[in-house]
Amino acid sequence: MRRLILLRHSKAERGAPGGSDHDRRLADRGHDDAKIIGTWLATHDIRLDQVIVSTSRRTQETWEGVRGELSKKKTPPAVDEARLYESSAETIIDLAREVASDIRSVMMIGHNPGMQEAASLLIASGDVEQREALNEGFPTSGLVIIDFMVDDWSDIHESSGRLERFVSPKLLEGATD
Numbered sequence: 525m526r527r528l529i530l531l532r533h534s535k536a537e538r539g540a541p542g543g544s545d546h547d548r549r550l551a552d553r554g555h556d557d558a559k560i561i562g563t564w565l566a567t568h569d570i571r572l573d574q575v576i577v578s579t580s581r582r583t584q585e586t587w588e589g590v591r592g593e594l595s596k597k598k599t600p601p602a603v604d605e606a607r608l609y610e611s612s613a614e615t616i617i618d619l620a621r622e623v624a625s626d627i628r629s630v631m632m633i634g635h636n637p638g639m640q641e642a643a644s645l646l647i648a649s650g651d652v653e654q655r656e657a658l659n660e661g662f663p664t665s666g667l668v669i670i671d672f673m674v675d676d677w678s679d680i681h682e683s684s685g686r687l688e689r690f691v692s693p694k695l696l697e698g699a700t701d
Contacts, residue, residue: 558589650687
């Protein structure tokens, strides 16, 4: 089995006029939300073998917030990946196919609309209510866990994944587990 975790960056500040979108930093709420997602990952003992992070400032800061909540023993290696910045769904899927075969679980931290589109293309089954919620929108700090019953990352393809979980800080506010 392979597990792909897609995390949309946390809430960012508005871009300054004439400023670079790539350099936008997280808003205060974004920092808080990244910690919430990191705590959720740690509490649910979600295994992360590797993290692939877009090179944008907001995705890097999102990873810093998430990483800070993980156990130091369980902090996976992270790789910066320029192709994740404002990538298409196809690029995200291609990046997943390139993951080394010894990696069982990888998290990608990137941007919409590519993250939501990749999830929609990959997911064929799973909890209907969570799939409908994901189809309605992939909010900032939204996290999707997709499981694939394949032996190698190169074997994943459209409609081959099962939605294991879809969470966001807002969804977690009302959750009991």
